[in-house]
Amino acid sequence: MRHSQLKAFHFVALHGGFSRAAEALYLTQPAISEQVRKLEQDHDVLLFHRERKRVQLTDAGERLFRLTKHYFEIEQQIGEYMSETRAAVDGSLRIIADSAHHVTDILSAFRQRYPNVVVSLRTGNSDEVIEELRAFNAEVGVAGSLTPGRDMETLSLGNTPIVAFAAKGLLPEDKSSITMRELAKLPLIFRETGSKTRQKLEEEAVRRGLALLPAIEAEGRETVREVVASGAGVGFVSQAEFGHDERLVQIELKDMDLRMGESLVHLVQRREVKVIRAFMELARSLTQDNT
Secondary structure, eight states: OOHHHHHHHHHHHHHTSHHHHHHHHTOOHHHHHHHHHHHHHHHTOOOEEEETTEEEEOHHHHHHHHHHHHHHHHHHHHHHHHTTOTTOOOEEEEEEESOGGGGHHHHHHHHHHOTTEEEEEEEOOHHHHHHHHHTTSOSEEEEESOOOOTTEEEEEEEEEEEEEEEETTSSOTTOOEEOHHHHTTSOEEEEOTTOHHHHHHHHHHHHTTOOOOEEEEESSHHHHHHHHHTTSOBEEEEHHHHOOOTTEEEEEETTOOOEEEEEEEEEGGGTTSHHHHHHHHHHHHHHHHTO
16 A cells, blocks of 8 residues: 555545645646556455546445544644644634634633634534544534543533523413423423433433423524524523524523533644643633632
8 A cells, every 4th residue: 555545545535526625736647547546456445436527435435544643744744843843833723612602711811812713613512523633634622511531632621501591472471491391391392312302301300300302403603593583392402502693591400409510622633733732721721710
C-alpha cells in the first residue's frame, strides 16, 4: 500500500469526486483514478460505487475514510511539529452543539484570541454530537448529561434544572408549577429520540409507573420552541436554555429534580490537534474563572 494511493483515495472521498480530488492535489484525473484503482486491486476491495460522474463510498470505503481522516491529521501534526509552527493557531474548527447557548461566550473569547481560525457551528442532539466526533466530522462537541466512553475527553460546563414551558394562555395564569402526573394528561412536545432532556423525563416517568407520550415529536430545539409557541402543547428545556420569549411562560417541574448538565467533548486521540487544544485550554480557563 502506497502513501500516494491512500492520499488519492482520501481526497476523492473528501471532495466527492475524482476531478475535484485531482484539482485539490494538482494532479490529472487519470492519475488519481489509477492510484485508487491500484489500491482497490491490490487489496481486492471496492471502495467507491461509480455512477457516471458521481462516486459514493461503499461500506469498506466508509471505514477506510474514517481511518484516513485520522492518518492525514496525524501527518499534518507531524509537519507542524517539524516546522516549529505549533505556536500559530489557524485553520478551521467545527463545533456541533445540542445548544449554542452554552458555548457562545467561549466562542467570542476564542475568536478574539485566534482570529485566523474559521469556526463553523451546527446543531444536533447528544447522540449525533458523539457520532460526528467519532466520524471526524467535527472537532469539538457540546452536549448534555454525557457518559460518552473512554475515547472521549469532557469538560463540564455546569448544570441547570429541566423546566417545562408553554404558550401564554395555554394553562391558567397562576399555573407556575406542574407535577409529573399532571404532565401525563397534557399534549407534550418532545424532541427526537437521542435528546437527553427527553430521555431524563421518560426515565423518571417509567420510574413512577407513568407514561409520557408525545403529541408531537419535533426535530431540534428551535422547532420545539415554535411548535410550543403555536399553542400545540408543553415542551421541555434546561432552564439555562429557556432564554426570553414573550410568547412563552416557564413552568417549574414541581415534584421532581431533573437537571441537565452540559459538557464540551472531543476525541482523546485528537487532543493534540492545535485548534482543539487551544479551544479546550481557553474553555478550561474561562470555566475556572467562573467558579
